[in-house]
Amino acid sequence: MNVIDKYKDYSWNVELIKQDVKNNTFPYAVLMEHFKGDFTIGSVLRSCNALGANKMYYYGKKKYDRRSTVGTYHYTDMINLKEYSDLINLKNDYVFVALENNIQGTVPIYDYEWDENSLIIVGEEGNGVSQEVLNICDKFVHIPQYGSVRSVNAAVAASIAMNDYVCKYLRRNTWKS
Numbered sequence: 001m002n003v004i005d006k007y008k009d010y011s012w013n014v015e016l017i018k019q020d021v022k023n024n025t026f027p028y029a030v031l032m033e034h035f036k037g038d039f040t041i042g043s044v045l046r047s048c049n050a051l052g053a054n055k056m057y058y059y060g061k062k063k064y065d066r067r068s069t070v071g072t073y074h075y076t077d078m079i080n081l082k083e084y085s086d087l088i089n090l091k092n093d094y095v096f097v098a099l100e101n102n103i104q105g106t107v108p109i110y111d112y113e114w115d116e117n118s119l120i121i122v123g124e125e126g127n128g129v130s131q132e133v134l135n136i137c138d139k140f141v142h143i144p145q146y147g148s149v150r151s152v153n154a155a156v157a158a159s160i161a162m163n164d165y166v167c168k169y170l171r172r173n174t175w176k177s
Contacts, residue, residue: 014075017075018075021049021075021076024052025052025053025054026052026053026054026165026166026169027054027116027117027169028053028054028114028116028117028118028119028120028162028165028169029053029054029055029056029057029094029117029118029119029120030044030048030053030055030056030057030119030120030121030122030158030162031056031057031058031059031081031087031090031119031120031121031122032044032056032057032058032059032122032154032158033059033060033121033122033123033124033129033130033133034059034060034123034124034127034130035058035060035124035154036124037125039155040125040153040154040155041058041078042072043153043155043159044056044122044154044155044158044159045072045073045076045078046072047155047158047159047162048076048162049072049075049076051159051162051163051166052162052166053076053162055077055079056076056077056078056079057078057079057080057081057090057119058078058079058080058081059081059086059087059133060081060082061082084132087133087136088136090119091136093117093119094117094118094119095115095117095118095119095138095139096119096121096133096136096137096138096139097114097115097118097119097120097121097137097138097139097140097141098121098123098129098133098134098137098139098140098141099120099121099122099123099129099141099142099143099157099158099161100123100128100129100134100140100141100142101128101142101143101145101150101151102128102150102151103128103134103140105140106140106141106142107139107140107141107142108141108142108143108144109141109142109143109144109160109161109164110144110164112139112141112164113168114164114165114168114169115139116169118165120158120161120162120165121133121137122154122157122158122161123154124154125151125153125154141161143157143160143161
């Protein structure tokens with residue numbers, strides 16, 4: 001579904017659009033861990049922009065083909081965390097929430113109440129969130145699956161979690177429009 005593109009007015013430039021996007025964010029961020037697929041990285045970045053993530057992080061050493069972002073990288077930055085210590089430093093700012101379907105003790109997303117300043121952590125498809133990162137997570141959430149596959153695409157999972165955060169946040173708070 002397309003939205004009205006107010007940015008088609010030629011008075012908008014990249015910096016003004018970046019500021020406008022930033023003004024419409026929510027108090028959560030997303031972290032991708034060791035994604036291999038450029039398309040998946042680009043899809044998560046696009047969803048972060050569309051669903052008002054305050055920040056987006058990538059943990060791991062990867063250069064990616066930005067074409068999959070369809071230009072979104074101009075307006076939403078991806079902050080690269082190359083070292084474990086960079087990740088640990090985020091503990092000062094966020095509640096670490098692993099989105100993981102293949103471990104015990106997770107809460108179904110529809111029952112989960114997001115903390116403000118949640119960091120939604122999504123792992124690479126097939127591998128999930130690494131044990132190294134799971135060890136420092138505060139909470140664990142899963143997306144119930146009802147079909148024959150054990151998980152959805154990582155970008156889809158991240159988008160479902162972002163949408164869930166925003167919906168629940170808006171129910172609790174008055175959104176500035």
